[in-house]
Amino acid sequence: MIGIDEILKKRFLELIKSVQPTGRWKLVVVDSLSSKILNSACKMYDILEENVTLVENIEKPRQPYPSYEAVYILTPCIESCTRLVDDFSRKDGPMYAAAHVHFINALDNNVFNEFTRMLNAANAANHIKSLKEMYVDFIVREQCVYTLDNENKFHTLFGSDGSNTSQIEMQLDDIAKELLCVCVTLGESPLIRYHRPLDEKGTINRKIPEHLAKLVQAELDNFCATNPEFPPPRDPPLPSGTLILLDRTIDPIAPFLHEFTYQAMMADLLKPEEVLAGLKYEYDYVQEDGTSHKQEVTLNEQDNVYTMIRHMHIASTTEKLIEEFNRFINENKKSSGEGQTTAATLNDMKNIISNLPQFQEMKSKYSAHMTIASDCMNEFKYQNLEVIGLIEQNMACGKTPEGDEVENLKEDLISILDDPETSEMVKTRLILLWIATSDTVDPADLEELLSYARLSQEYKDAIENISLLNVQLSKSANKQGQKTKKGKKKKDAQQEVPFDLSRYVPVVKRIVEGHIDGTIDQRLFPNNLRTVKQQSLRKNTAEAVKEVPKLRVYKTQWHKKSTKGNAAPKPPSGPPIIIFIVGGMTYSEIRSAYELAEAFDREVYIGSTHVITPDKFVNDLSQLDKKLPAPTSVIPPYTGTVHNAVRPINQDQRPPPRTSSSNPKGHKLLGKW
Numbered sequence: 017m018i019g020i021d022e023i024l025k026k027r028f029l030e031l032i033k034s035v036q037p038t039g040r041w042k043l044v045v046v047d048s049l050s051s052k053i054l055n056s057a058c059k060m061y062d063i064l065e066e067n068v069t070l071v072e073n074i075e076k077p078r079q080p081y082p083s084y085e086a087v088y089i090l091t092p093c094i095e096s097c098t099r100l101v102d103d104f105s106r107k108d109g110p111m112y113a114a115a116h117v118h119f120i121n122a123l124d125n126n127v128f129n130e131f132t133r134m135l136n137a138a139n140a141a142n143h144i145k146s147l148k149e150m151y152v153d154f155i156v157r158e159q160c161v162y163t164l165d166n167e168n169k170f171h172t173l174f175g176s177d178g179s180n181t182s183q184i185e186m187q188l189d190d191i192a193k194e195l196l197c198v199c200v201t202l203g204e205s206p207l208i209r210y211h212r213p214l215d216e217k218g219t220i221n222r223k224i225p226e227h228l229a230k231l232v233q234a235e236l237d238n239f240c241a242t243n244p245e246f247p248p249p250r251d252p253p254l255p256s257g258t259l260i261l262l263d264r265t266i267d268p269i270a271p272f273l274h275e276f277t278y279q280a281m282m283a284d285l286l287k288p289e290e291v292l293a294g295l296k297y298e299y300d301y302v303q304e305d306g307t308s309h310k311q312e313v314t315l316n317e318q319d320n321v322y323t324m325i326r327h328m329h330i331a332s333t334t335e336k337l338i339e340e341f342n343r344f345i346n347e348n349k350k351s352s353g354e355g356q357t358t359a360a361t362l363n364d365m366k367n368i369i370s371n372l373p374q375f376q377e378m379k380s381k382y383s384a385h386m387t388i389a390s391d392c393m394n395e396f397k398y399q400n401l402e403v404i405g406l407i408e409q410n411m412a413c414g415k416t417p418e419g420d421e422v423e424n425l426k427e428d429l430i431s432i433l434d435d436p437e438t439s440e441m442v443k444t445r446l447i448l449l450w451i452a453t454s455d456t457v458d459p460a461d462l463e464e465l466l467s468y469a470r471l472s473q474e475y476k477d478a479i480e481n482i483s484l485l486n487v488q489l490s491k492s493a494n495k496q497g498q499k500t501k502k503g504k505k506k507k508d509a510q511q512e513v514p515f516d517l518s519r520y521v522p523v524v525k526r527i528v529e530g531h532i533d534g535t536i537d538q539r540l541f542p543n544n545l546r547t548v549k550q551q552s553l554r555k556n557t558a559e560a561v562k563e564v565p566k567l568r569v570y571k572t573q574w575h576k577k578s579t580k581g582n583a584a585p586k587p588p589s590g591p592p593i594i595i596f597i598v599g600g601m602t603y604s605e606i607r608s609a610y611e612l613a614e615a616f617d618r619e620v621y622i623g624s625t626h627v628i629t630p631d632k633f634v635n636d637l638s639q640l641d642k643k644l645p646a647p648t649s650v651i652p653p654y655t656g657t658v659h660n661a662v663r664p665i666n667q668d669q670r671p672p673p674r675t676s677s678s679n680p681k682g683h684k685l686l687g688k689w
Contacts, residue, residue: 017588017613019159020621021317024057024152024201028089031150032066035116037085043112044071047099049091049650050120052165056155056292074099075651077658078111085145086112092119092149095654097131102657105138111659114145121153121197151200153193155292158317160609160621164194167626167636168647170599173224174264174484175640184222188598191625192231195596196239198623199259205236205247206594209531209543210261219486224598225261232259257592257619258543260531264599265486267523268452269412271602271633272445274405276396276517278333279315279326280603282388283629285395288315290627294322299387313384321381327607329515330396334389338364341382404432404442405517411453412520425450426461433468441631444475448634451479452487478638485637524601524622525608528593532616592619600628600636 035042044063046054051073054063063071072078074088074096090096103111123131135141155165172187199206210225240246247256264271275281279295282288288297294316301311315322321340325333338359345358358364396402407429410422429450433443447465451457466476530536595609601624609622628636 017159017619019317020162020198020202021057021156021159024156025062027150027152027201028054028058029062029066031089031118032063032068032087035085035087037113039084041067041069041084043081043084043086044068045074045086045088045090045103046071047074047090047096047651050089052292052650053120053152053155054089056157074103075658080106080109080111080659082109082111082113084112085114085116088115088117089150090117090119091153091651092121092123092127093651094127094130095651097127098134098654099658101131101134101138101140102659104140104143106657106659108659110140110143112143114143116145117147119147119149121151121193122149151197153197154201154623157292157294157627158606159323160613161606161627162198162621162623163627164191164623164625167600168644169625170264170636171640171644173222174599175642176484184224185227188224188228188231191598192228192235195228195232195259196235198594198596198621199236200239200246202257202592202594202621203247203250204257204259204592204594205240206257206259206592207543208233208259208261209536209541211263211266211527212540212542213265213486214540220484221486222263224263228598229261232261252587254588254591257594258531259594259596260527260541262524262527262595262597264597266527266597267605268482268485268487269449269520270522270524270604271600271628272449272452272630273408273412273520273604274401274445274517274630275602275604276330276401276405276515277327277604277607278330278389278392280607281330281392281396282315283603284631285399286388286391287631294319297384297388299384299391301383301387311384311387313380315384319381321385325385327610329518330389330392331515334393337382337385337389344378399439399442400432400435400437402517404438404446407432408446408449409517409519411449414453417516417519426465429465430468433465440469440471440475441634443469444471444478444634445630447479448482448637451482474638475634477641478634481637481640484640520604522602522605522608524595524597524605525612528595528608528612528620531593532590532612532618588619589617592621595620595622597622597624600624600626600633602628602630 032042032044060071068087069084070081074090088100090100100115100117104115132141135144155163157163169187169191173184208229210229212223212226213221215221275284282297283290283295286297288295290296291314294314296312296314298310298312300308315326317323321337324340325336328336338361341359406417407425410416411425414422416422429446432438432446447462447469450465451462466479469475471479527536527541531541593612597605601622606622606627609620612618613620
């Protein structure tokens with residue numbers, strides 16, 4: 017499977033490589049938003065390998081290098097456009113010899129016209145050698161995962177009864193434009209399937225997926241009309257992929273459950289910092305002399321141990337860590353010295369690692385994951401999650417692990433809610449889960465549970481606001497999308513998941529399974545916005561005229577498979593599936609995408625406005641009925657040129673010498689520039 021992270025990385029690097037100035041060397045200039053996007057896909061080392069000497073932020077004072085050409089990667093907003101004009105209208109001369117400008121998304125016509133006017137007024141148009149729209153306005157998180165990095169949309173879209181249609185339409189229009197970027201990057205003009213829930217008395221039906229589907233379809237139609245060679249053909253040929261549009265109301269259960277797979281458990285219980293590259297965690301590391309110090313680790317796609325274990329159940333995780341560690345020791349017995357050489361527990365691994373100073377990289381990697389797994393298990397025991405997790409799974413699945421009806425649920429809940437050792441957050445999650453899984457909610461029962469929980473007002477607000485998420489108090493709607501058959505025997509959950517505390521299967525996974533095997537309910541998940549368009553063979557396009565107002569060009573050269581290096585991976589068995597969930601996606605849903613890709617040998621990508629953890633989701637719910645401060649733009653407002661603070665230098669001034677290309681040590685991430 018080709019990861020969306022690798023595809024986006026390839027696009028950026030080929031874009032930078034395509035600029036070949038006479039003097040060989042060039043600079044890259046970004047703004048705050050394009051920097052985040054570029055940083056999510058590429059490491060600094062990758063960029064510097066393409067004959068780049070510096071990466072600069074257009075919003076900050078910079079030294080001019082008038083003998084060097086610059087590759088600009090910018091947000092299509094008036095602020096960044098104005099700063100670009102400033103670079104080439106300085107009284108001391110232009111900042112760079114020329115500009116090759118690439119916008120991360122399409123320029124709005126008004127912005128485009130104003131940008132052109134400013135260039136002409138400043139007599140700077142001649143410095144712009146090319147101007148293109150890239151369509152890369154999204155963040156990649158993992159091989160299968162992308163986000164729009166905008167959690168504010170959850171509050172805007174779900175914080176009302178849906179009557180503010182103009183505000184909702186504006187937010188969805190932004191999402192549609194960003195989803196077009198995802199489709200363009202993947203080289204897909206997909207069919208669109210969306211969730212159309214049944215109208216039910218007492219619930220809110222905003223029809224967000226349906227509205228979004230129409231907007232995305234319009235964006236795709238417009239793009240294909242101006243780029244007739246899109247989408248590029250696949251080799252071997254495949255039908256069009258499918259974009260499945262859902263929102264957070266599709267599964268009100270998954271956000272509240274305790275997950276016991278490694279990545280999800282860590283994100284929930286240990287509260288790591290969420291960064292573009294992955295998850296950053298700080299822990300106490302005990303050195304050989306017995307002293308401890310703070311150690312920081314970032315878990316990302318470059319950590320092969322992490323990618324191997326992140327979706328495993330925590331019990332399997334520790335077993336796998338020990339197994340892989342012992343395999344490593346056996347392969348390096350000659351170097352391991354005397355003493356214990358086989359680990360049976362995490363403590364054994366720690367003891368052996370302390371005697372292996374020669375394997376620093378291995379030592380650091382396994383030490384981090386051993387510590388994280390150990391910390392997760394400590395929280396599991398401290399928070400009484402063996403008992404709480406079983407209650408949660410019984411509510412979510414409607415059955416005990418043995419397949420029996422759940423009995424004494426209310427009494428079990430009261431015993432946990434009345435326990436002073438149970439945190440208010442866990443109590444709130446249990447009550448919200450009880451509401452989301454009940455056929456009907458008796459107000460007297462809810463009041464009784466709340467009296468035992470003794471919650472602060474913020475947690476009560478979260479419980480009250482769950483109604484804004486269209487929580488179905490009646491189970492008449494089959495949200496999983498599979499056609500109901502009378503007398504159909506339910507699958508034994510233990511056939512899929514062998515752990516009692518991990519029986520619940522996210523609804524998103526069931527929907528995609530129904531789509532692939534053809535059992536999806538077309539009434540709830542229609543797919544009729546357009547018919548399949550026959551893909552034509554690519555033809556060579558003529559070079560665009562080098563006049564700024566006419567250089568709105570899209571090229572798909574990035575999509576051609578390289579003939580160099582190793583042989584191409586095995587082609588997928590069917591067209592790709594792109595999932596998007598408005599309002600946040602959980603780590604269990606992310607895991608489901610990987611499981612679907614493996615089970616059906618398909619390219620499956622999952623994305624959302626943002627990634628959520630249970631605690632974060634409860635906090636967001638508590639604020640859903642409140643007016644929040646207006647969100648600040650990633651791009652700072654334009655307050656005037658930044659070049660007044662920069663002292664002019666000689667025309668032959670050169671950027672600082674580059675670090676050796678064979679030594680990436682010391683390169684900083686773009687996000688820190």
